[in-house]
Amino acid sequence: MAEAALAVLGGARFKRKPSRSGATHRTGAPVRRDSIEAGTFEDAFFSRPSKGETDRIYKRAAALSAGRANLRARIAHEEREPTPREAAILRFSRNTLAVLEALLRIARVQAGRVYPTLEYLAETVGIGRRTVIRALALLTELGFVLAQRRFKRVEIDGVGPRYKQTSNAYRMLMPAWIEAHLPRWLRPAPLPADVVQQEAERIEQTAAMLSSLSRREYALATVDGQLGKVLARLGAAIDAKESECQPGLQPLLDSYIISSERLGLAGQGVHA
Template sequence: MGAVTLARASFMSLDRIERTRPRSRSGAPNPTRAHVHPNSRRAGTFEDDFFYTYAKGETDRLYKKAVELLKRKNAIRRLARSEGRQLSEDERLATLITPAAVRVFEQLTHLARTCAGKVFPTWEWIETHTGLSRASVGRGLSILAKMGLLDKQRRCVPIDPPADRPKARNAQTSNVYRMSFPNRLARFLPRRLRPVPLPDDVVQRETDRIEEIEAMRLWRTPRQVVAEEIEDAGLRRVLDSLAIAIEKQESQKNGQPLLDSYVLSTDGVGLDGQRFNA
């Protein structure tokens, strides 16, 4: 009986230690205890390329399109039901919009209009100005991102490690946002809110330009690919050294050209007539 009691006490102590160990949302151990999302980028390093510069009245038009889409989402469902079919992918996205999402979108477009496109409010600010709960704000932002009306990027800032997190180097800060209205949803709007279609020659020129760019990208060297597509500095250094080694190895495979084949002669065409032993 004493042995059983001792074993039970050991299991209870191990369970207590396991419960107090800090863990991340995925369930894996988090030794740094840093509250930073994995897709965060350091504040002040990318914002100039991220933010949009909106034309005069563009933010108001974006909000009006969102409101009109909210009015028409039930009509989209009724049409699919009357035709006896399931919603298409574009129709499903159009019907995701909710009144709470539109209220969040209204405040974000207002900030974009008054702050020259630089939109980075905290959730507390959005809660205060929309009158929504934190959960409703989170759902609204998620819906807008799924529909393509909103692009979001998490940010973090460097900090001095606190006493309870000695290995933490960064802390989460407010996200940055930019708004747009995808063309795949524009067909559900009335004609007065749809963008004017481009002429066929303009569309063809843009298609040709994209194809030319893709063809040029195929001829990039490994080092150019690493420099253009890898953002992390440490990973870029490692891949750059590998790219240099690959380029050196490939350059050794190419033999010297046959210089004699370029010698011109009047006695024959090609190699015949250029050399006596051709």
């Protein structure tokens, strides 16, 4: 659900109506593309990090940065050009790692609500504003950071309200591809074969159980909260409508004849 909510947020747009007269738009400075109004989406966007999550993200990012020399040597040994992802990893400098560390520190302190200004990050890390922008762009490209532009309303006297850009919202993630580029000691140990088999059997049994449920029962079993209740009511209505149709029943005359025969046989058995 969380991923679905993020997909909806990513598709949101803020469009300003152009002035018919051709004059400067009354809202003043333009809002950057893909911006969402501050205070309208953060509850769905931010996520409180689990215990040790920020440390794990930083440790893997640090190992990725430290392994750039080995990656460069391997590419040279194979006499090939780096892939786009490898080229991005080769640009993963200490400044980029420091910016990620600052974001992770805010996430720990602020329970995942991360929206610092570029100036704050530049001052905290001790680098220039443009370097911060490049670092954030690279972290987003590699999948460590999900960024969302924001704007806010500014009330003024006279014609208004106006809108202005404000700080971005950030959420830190663990890229799924990163394990292949980490040292062996940082990769998770493979699961035993019996555990993998048990998990496969559990998934198969769960799928078989779910396929036997009615629509109402399926909704209650797979969706939590208010949405699950709404879907359950909808499923119950569909189930009731289908049961009223009763497709595939015997013709009434055949059903009567079969029932009569069964009653006759039962009566003979009693007399016998």
